[in-house]
Amino acid sequence: MIYDVIVIGGGPAGLAAAIAAKKEGAQVLLIEREGRLGGILKQCIHDGFGLQRFKEKLSGPEYAERFIEEFHSLEIPAKLWTFVTKIRKSDQDFQVWTVSRNGVEMLVSRTLILATGCRERTAKQVSIHGTRPAGVYTAGTAQHFTNLQGVMPARRCVILGSGDIGLIMARRLKLEGADILGVYEVRPEPSGLTRNMIQCLEDFDIPLHLSETVTRIFGDDRLTGVEIAKVDEQMQPVPGTEKRIDCDTLILSVGLIPENEMAESLRVTMDPRTKGPVCDSWAMTDVPGVFSCGNAFHVNDLVDYVSESGELAGTSAARYFRELKGEADRTAENWISVETEGGLAYVVPQKIRKSDLDKKLVFYFRCRRTMGESMLAAISAGKTVFEKKYQAVRPPEMERVVIDLSKADIVGTSLVFQLGEVQA
């Protein structure tokens, strides 16, 4: 059997993608390596999910289960406990090798949707010196222990990095009776959402230390302490500022990186800014038939946007074979490239299909630094074709903007986005 669409990953992006592709009439299969659908949402028991989509403050599992129920009601097949080991592209289709309790199996699909999410940066990736005792966990690992296994990973805990999962775990462990000695952030400003700074730290009197970092780890079997130092403007530790804090746990919340091992094996072109694939307004990578969505595409902070991105990938993959018949429109002339200038860290998608120029498209962007009142502008051939004002922009808070391209007079081969502070 040849599937129209194989979705790899059963988190919020993959679920939304599979549902959307099925609704377009495609033969869909979803592959998930864990025994249960829902992805990381299974362990995100805090609330605040779905504010945009459902106008409710749901917990992660509630949000996921709404999609899982729809997924099952559409009778979409899913292979659980199944891991993709290799993908090969041939002229017409993709061969997907999997390992599961049934052994090794090869599945064939016309299109692929990569919904593999993102991974946490580890202690090794932030190069902290010292021994490697038990008690050093990423925030997600600590969250798995606490929320799924019902095990307390910490009594006296230091948190490095002010990413959202770290802040949420600070509150979670505090609720369960741990001492949270402090959150240390190497940068001069917090990297989590403002409301998490308030409801996770301030509400529980957990101190936040900016421009400070962990420089060393102590302990043999179990962590006994960490060394903290202040950092200079270049984020280098300042000699003489070191102090030791006794603790049994260090939790790392130092960033997320899109997971794209499979995309890379297919030689998909990656964007060094997002660390995900370069995609067009159909969520398609530059390898025809390979689509990317959710946190594998770029790291989101709201699940509502992850679902939206999955839906686009699912709809596009289903329509891809029916409408585009594969290779026909591979030439660069069919796309307009999206470029960025000024205060923007990135804008996605990175390319607009020319056939989408009469549509309303959703763009997501992140700014490079915190700015007050700012203006986003889209410029085509030297002319501003779209403008939107923001009260304030912060790098941790991704912005979503809908642009009606039919009203924007776009000419040439590129659309340039600019973000600048409005001078008072």
Added chain:
Amino acid sequence: MKEFVCITCPNSCRMQAELENGQWKVTGNKCKRGQQFAESEMTCPKRTFSTTVKTAWDSVPVIPVRVSREIPKDKIFQIMEEINHMTVRKSMGRGDVLIPDVLGLHADVIVTSSVLKEYLEENNKENTYMHKDCAQEGGNYE
């Protein structure tokens, strides 16, 4: 005058509140919800929160729960205490009420995942205890 940040929506307005003739005068908010948040924050700050509750089954040792609506911030640890004394010994799924009207605060503690219910249905285990310590309690299903 008190300064704080509104957490109602991602705008995160930095607001100031001052008591004037028994009324809170709020500045810095961009919408009406900010005024409401400020008043509540000044008189009785309210929050929602989530945690887990222990179950009697090893394969699903805990299930997630949350309060169904906002409760006074200073009651969080008291509710935690209540939940931490409980063990779920029957099938419960998403939306089921674990503690109705907790501490008389007009909010329920509700289960937010069907993971246990599905596990028990799939494995037909509703009538067997997996935990040793629960069996010793004289398990009411045995």
